[in-house]
Amino acid sequence: MVGLLGKTTNLSRDITGQQAQAERDSMWGPIPGEVLSFDASKGTATVRPLYKPLHNGQKVDMPDLYEVPIDQPRTNGMGMTFPVAAGTRVMLAPQMRAMDDYEEGGDGGAYDARSYHLSTMRASLAGGDSLAAPLENADPDxxxxxxxxxxxFGMKGSPDGKFQLNGAEGNLFDILAQVVELLGNETTTVSGGSSSGIWPLSHQSQFxxxxxxxxxxVL
Incomplete structure (x- = not known):
């Protein structure tokens, strides 16, 4: 802070400014983290924050955070789940207040005086990766x-209603089209009588x- 700093020359605005700066520096916001382990049955993980604060001019490691809730996309009746392997990058975000009562099934009543604290972090799978490691083969369209x-491997859908479902043996929609085309070209052999010969299967036009x-x- 700029001002008349010293044992006998501190002004009230300097003291107030230092207090405000110290409070701001002690408040945590969203920071990236790396999953060390994941308990799928509880939906929690051990996460290592990927920020190194300075202590006495030296970068130091932050403590690992235990039993961090992992947020995955879900509604009251549906959801999407992802395997969360060690090394997965997440975005850590602290809660405004200590929410232990809510996490334990309560009504979210006040728990203690913690605010924006490391121990109240939740982790989101959306975010956490640095710009130095962009998603490879991203489809812009x-x-x-x-x-x-x-x-x-995965599923693609285009704005004009075309699809890919790519697996180990290719695009499922392309394989289905090939099957239907083969069925449409199938014939049957009839022996005896006036109708003997090779005839196309019925419903060939529908095929x-x-x-x-x-x-x-097919996309």
């Missing part, structure tokens, strides 16, 4: 639900229509 790191619809939806 289509919605992409990725099943692996590279994005080679062709279905195959065309599938092909039109």
């Amino acid at each position: 289509n919605f992409h639900l990725r099943f692996n790191t590279s994005g080679s 062709a229509v279905l195959a065309a619809k599938l092909r039109a939806m």
Whole structure:
């Protein structure tokens, strides 16, 4: 702080400024973290904050945080869950007040005087990765639900209603289109009588229509 600092020259504004600065510096906000372990049955993780504060001019490690709630997308009846492997980056955010009563199934009543404290952190899977490690193979044009790191397995959907469902054997929609096309080209052999010969299966035209619809939806 700038001002008349000294044993006998402190002004009230300098003292107030130092107090405000100290309070601001002691308040935690969102910071990235790295999952060390995850308990899927409890929905909590041990997380290492990825910020190193200065102490006596030296960078020091922050303590690992235990039983940190992991926020995954969910509603009252549905949700999406992700495997949270060690090394997963998360965004840690402190609660405005200590919410232990709420976390333990209570009505969210006041618990203690902690505010924006390290021990009240929750972790979100959205965020935490640095700009130095962007998501590889990001699709700028289509919605992409990725099943692996590279994005080679997963589901894509385009704004014009086309799809990919990529697995170990290829795009499921493309495979289905091939199956329907093969069925449409199948024939049957009839022996004896005036109708003997090789004839297409019934509903061949319908198979062709279905195959065309599938092909039109393949992304």
